[in-house]
Amino acid sequence: MIKVLRSGFYSSIQDLGRQGVMHYGVPQSGAMDRYAARLANMLLGNEETAAVMEITMTGPVLEFETDTYICLSGAEMSPKLNDSIIAVNKPIKVLAGDVLSFGKLQTGFRSYLAVLGGLLTETVLHSRSMYQGITKQVTLFKNDVLPIASSKPLNTMHHANIRPNSTYLTENRLAVFKGPEFGMLSREQQEHLLSFQFSISKTHNRMGYHLKERLEHNLGSIITSPVLPGTVQLTPSGTLIVLMRDCQTTGGYPRILQLSEMAMHTLAQKFTGQTVRFKLL
Amino acid sequence: MRFELAYKPYGLHAILVAWPASISETILQDVLAFKQTVLESKVQQVSEVVTAYHSVLVIYESAYSDFNREVALLKAIYASKAPYKALIKTLWRIPVCYEADHAPDLEALAKAKKIAQGTIVKKHSSAVYTVYFIGFLPGFLYLGGLDAQLYMPRKATPALRVEKGSVAIGGEQTGVYPSVSPGGWHVIGNTPIDFFDATKETPCFAQPGDRIVFYPVSLEMYNDIQTLVKGGVYQLESEVLND
Numbered sequence: 181m182i183k184v185l186r187s188g189f190y191s192s193i194q195d196l197g198r199q200g201v202m203h204y205g206v207p208q209s210g211a212m213d214r215y216a217a218r219l220a221n222m223l224l225g226n227e228e229t230a231a232v233m234e235i236t237m238t239g240p241v242l243e244f245e246t247d248t249y250i251c252l253s254g255a256e257m258s259p260k261l262n263d264s265i266i267a268v269n270k271p272i273k274v275l276a277g278d279v280l281s282f283g284k285l286q287t288g289f290r291s292y293l294a295v296l297g298g299l300l301t302e303t304v305l306h307s308r309s310m311y312q313g314i315t316k317q318v319t320l321f322k323n324d325v326l327p328i329a330s331s332k333p334l335n336t337m338h339h340a341n342i343r344p345n346s347t348y349l350t351e352n353r354l355a356v357f358k359g360p361e362f363g364m365l366s367r368e369q370q371e372h373l374l375s376f377q378f379s380i381s382k383t384h385n386r387m388g389y390h391l392k393e394r395l396e397h398n399l400g401s402i403i404t405s406p407v408l409p410g411t412v413q414l415t416p417s418g419t420l421i422v423l424m425r426d427c428q429t430t431g432g433y434p435r436i437l438q439l440s441e442m443a444m445h446t447l448a449q450k451f452t453g454q455t456v457r458f459k460l461l
Numbered sequence: 462m463r464f465e466l467a468y469k470p471y472g473l474h475a476i477l478v479a480w481p482a483s484i485s486e487t488i489l490q491d492v493l494a495f496k497q498t499v500l501e502s503k504v505q506q507v508s509e510v511v512t513a514y515h516s517v518l519v520i521y522e523s524a525y526s527d528f529n530r531e532v533a534l535l536k537a538i539y540a541s542k543a544p545y546k547a548l549i550k551t552l553w554r555i556p557v558c559y560e561a562d563h564a565p566d567l568e569a570l571a572k573a574k575k576i577a578q579g580t581i582v583k584k585h586s587s588a589v590y591t592v593y594f595i596g597f598l599p600g601f602l603y604l605g606g607l608d609a610q611l612y613m614p615r616k617a618t619p620a621l622r623v624e625k626g627s628v629a630i631g632g633e634q635t636g637v638y639p640s641v642s643p644g645g646w647h648v649i650g651n652t653p654i655d656f657f658d659a660t661k662e663t664p665c666f667a668q669p670g671d672r673i674v675f676y677p678v679s680l681e682m683y684n685d686i687q688t689l690v691k692g693g694v695y696q697l698e699s700e701v702l703n704d
Contacts (some may be wrong), residue, residue, distance in 0.1 A: 200508065203509070205639075313659065315659075404513055405477075406511045408520075428597055429595075430511075438472040
């Protein structure tokens, strides 16, 4: 078991999300930065679908009630086990009674905590990813107790060949594909879209990242049609919304770009004021 | 009937198939028949097929290696599709309380439209609505078939809280809020029926192509039905349609 002593800014349980339920209007959800979530699991020899804790901006304080191994990936948040600084992207042995805490946010915005065997919180519609109206909880709270697998030895063979990559955390180019309505933009608008620098507005969360700068245009709405995480929507006011993992399943704004998987990991690590550029693949 | 379809890449994991840009029953039937044929033909790697008014998103488990090859496959599937597939359709009868306690915007709507409240209720509850697709929120049905006299632009400022079960009008559409949510539609009633249940393997009772009828119930009746729904013993009225 893991006991939540403090919850942090926004901590939730995520795995790789829900598949096959979009046609019920259910968002995919899952880790915002899947690369980091997968990496933390792989370094422990977990299944890649094992549930992890997604930690946003400010870390929680967690007390372990069982001996286990953990691994942190993604944003660098100065993690400490009891009083000692610990490394990221490395399996760490934890004993019952140990307390994990976090300090200053160094790089990125979201960190992932994997635990040997995965976090065993409730499964709804084949996933443990927390989402409003699907799981009982949407975020973690003080005094929550999270079930984990009982202690077992770590199979270090799993991570012998893994070379973690951290450059994507500070990258500001987002590799994108043309979206279905990209062709509705004029040549000039397309050029602006692909050459401007866009900054992250105050409105950014698991549903979407709203960008600040506007793209002048005269496009209307489209007939409501499916959207996916990574879809870049152009709103009537000209602001861009990049849909993230908890986004709705359909939308009525033109879909002008689609982020690559790697670009989604990168954007998930950005926060207010930081800038990005779109780079067509 | 066959349409000229557009096939567009949607990232590396999905392909968007688009019908001519209009909303019609004919297109809906073709969209649903295409979805069914794709699922039946068991195309390798297809993990999900999502439909909307005039489009289908085919989602693949992993990145496809050759877009043109996948499109050729989907085109062949569309060509092989029976011109008309009789899909099993269900008509669902949904009890709605249109009384003031549950209809916060009915009075204002009646005033704005210069139609008596009773007439709005009568028109709203005498139409047969078609389920086009589910989106926006888990279990939110996009319904077609609203009486043109009830069309009403969405509120300029959305309400921060629309109650679960709210039956509302927005633009040329009507719908039921399956959960508490912010929303810009005009609430004219409330239903005690659950439109989404995450604990069920099939969380929505209705599916695209089905029909919905709303019928007015008193506040007492609403409360009785709500008790039965909460106890898990309410039997929703429905019939299978053959056409």
